[in-house]
Amino acid sequence: MDYKERYKNWCEGSGFDNRTKEELLAIIEDNTEIKERFYKDLSFGTGGLRGIMGAGTNRMNSYTVKKATLGLANFIQSQKKANPSVVVAFDTRNNSQQFAEDVASVFSSLGIKTYLFDAPMPTPVLSYTVRHLQCDAGVVITASHNPKEYNGYKVYDHNGGQLTPNNANEVTSFINQVTDFEWITSINSNPALIELIGAEILDSFVGEIGRQSIFKGELNIVYTPIHGAGNIPVRQALTNYNVSVVKEQELPDGNFSTVVSPNPEDKKALQMAINQAIRENADIVIGTDPDCDRIGVAVKHNEEFKLLTGNQIGALLVDFVTDNREVNAKSTLVKTIVTNDLGANIASNKGLKILDTLTGFKYIGEKINEFEAAPDSDNEFVMGYEESYGYLIGTHARDKDAVVAAKLICEMAAYYKTLGLSLMDRLQSIYGEYGYYMDVLDSVTLKGLDGATKIQTLMAETRKLDNQFFKNIEAVKDYSVGIDGLPKEDVIKFLLKDESWVAIRPSGTEPKIKIYYSIKATDENVAQIKLEDIKLQIKQNLDLEL
Ligand SMILES: O=P(O)(O)OC[C@H]1O[C@H](O)[C@H](O)[C@@H](O)[C@@H]1O
Known part of the structure; x- marks a missing residue:
């Protein structure tokens, strides 16, 4: 079917609701828009399925979400495991909760036990939960740091890692077999198989990352969740500190009204927090993205707040973690090929092995699984990171985790504060040593x-x-x-x-x-x-x- 036929099918088919049809009929004169929406299906990229929200096969909507879920459910059932189960999470974007409920309805209708979070939750918590509850798969509805028009569908395997291309291709072939939207929309949820989960799992997650703790000290922190899912988890992880939250950005807002883009890589996303930190004379600013897997940091240095790049945060963390952990012949740092070499040079100087992967934290998660699966593996995972502000210390999750990163970044800043140094000072001395x-x-x-x-x-x-x-x-x-x-x-x-x-x-x-x-x-x-x-x-x- 070409894009025009698909468009016609969605406009006229009995499987589609009136709102969808009205939205599509409104673009009847706009061939470019019709083509954009229907020339292909959403496909797996670096971070799962991701697209602009709206009607169409190349858009995120209840139909494409249900279709993807049906394909994933068929894939899970093809593996013929007894009593399959999945866990579903969502961030604070517009429609995220609705899409998560759509996902739960499809899984449960097919007899798959579904744990559904009762509130927005960070992606790393979902990754942790897949392992913790020994589920066969996980789904999180999020488009991470993308602008508000986007949403996405990240899929996790039973190890808690995002699907890598081989698995994604297999799941895609199951998704492609789903063509009958009328049937999809007639699916009836089975509430008996949907179990709501929340605070207890989060407590267990925060307890787990507490094991990564290195130093306890004092620090004045300004934190912004940028309207995302990090608000409660990050504050729970930082209970021992003086944390001042940016009120205007504390609560969920799928329009991310106070920022151009909810991306902590973008200086503008942290500006409100920096202004507050200046007013309150704080030591550090941290900001997490909508699904709380990435973190941005600004530190006070010579009375000014300086933003750190993703590579700088990574290098500082490598330096701090390796200085404070026992390193053995198997200790390994995993990074991506577009991440710079400063952290790797520090790690190798401290005796760690370095492994490079392609872009995408799924490849870093995959390495941890490989290390753990091989009984005589030569590698033990210490830390993984990417220049794109994603870090994982420990193996509680198989994806980047801004909660554990927030905790260790604050501990590191608190430690250097006791020496009268800022993280910028520490970075300067690292440059002195490594160039x-x-x-x-x-x-x-x-x-x-x-x-x-x-x-x-x-x-x-x-x-x-x-x-x-x-x-x-x-x-x-x-x-x-x-x-x-x-x-x-x-x-x-x-x-x-x-x-x-x-x-x-x-x-x-x-x-x-x-x-x-x-x-x-x-x-x-x-x-x-x-x-x-x-x-x-x-x-x-x-x-x-x-
Ligand atoms: O550079 P991109 O392909 O847009 O990916 C940017 C980032 O997207 C997701 O968050 C992935 O998990 C990251 O690993 C990746 O670095």
Whole structure:
């Protein structure tokens, strides 16, 4: 069926409700919009299914959510396990709770025991719960840090990790077999199989991350959950500290009205918290995204609040954790190929092994599972992280966890405070030891079908220039052919002669092309000059506004 037929089917089919039909009839003259909504089904990307909310096969709505769930349920049942069970969580986005209830209704109607959270919950809590309740799978309704128009469907396997491509492909083939929307919508929930869960599980999760604690001290913290699911869990994890929450951003708001985007990578998302921290003379600002798997940090340094990058937070955490934990011959740090090398250098200096994965915390979670599954494994997981503000210390979850990260970042800041130092001071001394690293990310948004085509063209042009792309290339790593033992992925990394590197890849969660710069230099000024020169070369080579 082409997109026009699918559109017609949704407009006229008896399986679709009147609101959906009205929404679709309103775009009858707009062929581009019809095409965007129907040219494909939502597909698994870096963080599961993700899309704009609205009517259509390429949109997040009750129909696509139920279809995905039916496919997932069929996949679970194909494994023929006795008494299968699943757990379902949701964040604070518009429609998240409704979609989670849709998911529970489909699973329960098929005889699958469903644990459903009774309130918005962080993604890492869902990951923990799949393991804790020994479920066969988990689903969390969230589009993580994306803008408010988006929602998403993250799927977890029985280990509590997000599906990696092989499993995702298998589940997708089950989802693709579901074509009859009329049947889907006639599904009747079985309330006897749906069990609401909440506070007790959260207590158990917070207790578990308490085991990662390293230092107890004093610190004045300003925290913003940015209207998301972190509010209660993060405060529960930080009960020993003086935590002042940003009132205007404390409660759930699916429109994220006080920010442009609920992304703690974005300085603007933390601005309200920084203003409050200045007023209250706090030591640190922390902010978590809507599903509380990522964390942004600003620290007071010389009377000003400075934002840390995801790589800087990671390097500081590696330094603090490895300084305070026993390291053995198996201790391992796992990071992604677009994360800079500062944390890895610190870890290897302290005797840890380093493993690199593709972008996506699912690959880091997968490594923990591999380590645990092999009886004579040479690896023991200590920490995993990504430049995109995602960290996991411990193995209680198989996804990034902003709750445990919040706890350890605050403990680390409290520890350095006792020495009269800020985290910035500590970072400076790390630079003194390991050299200066500047890390910058450019994300260029290219929306819709045209945008997707343009991203493909840009990647093709980049590949064509190959080792002529920059003037001082040492090596080009094209991950699309499958290198370094990693699955094939559309990423190119240019290693430069001065130990700097640039990686280019399409985002798997948003309509963006991403350019990661890792600049190695003697100091910040030199790094800035190098960065500008590199950007100039990119602009000369590609039709891109940076
Ligand atoms: O760069 P993207 O493909 O948009 O992914 C950005 C991030 O998305 C999700 O949160 C994944 O779990 C992360 O691992 C990833 O870094």
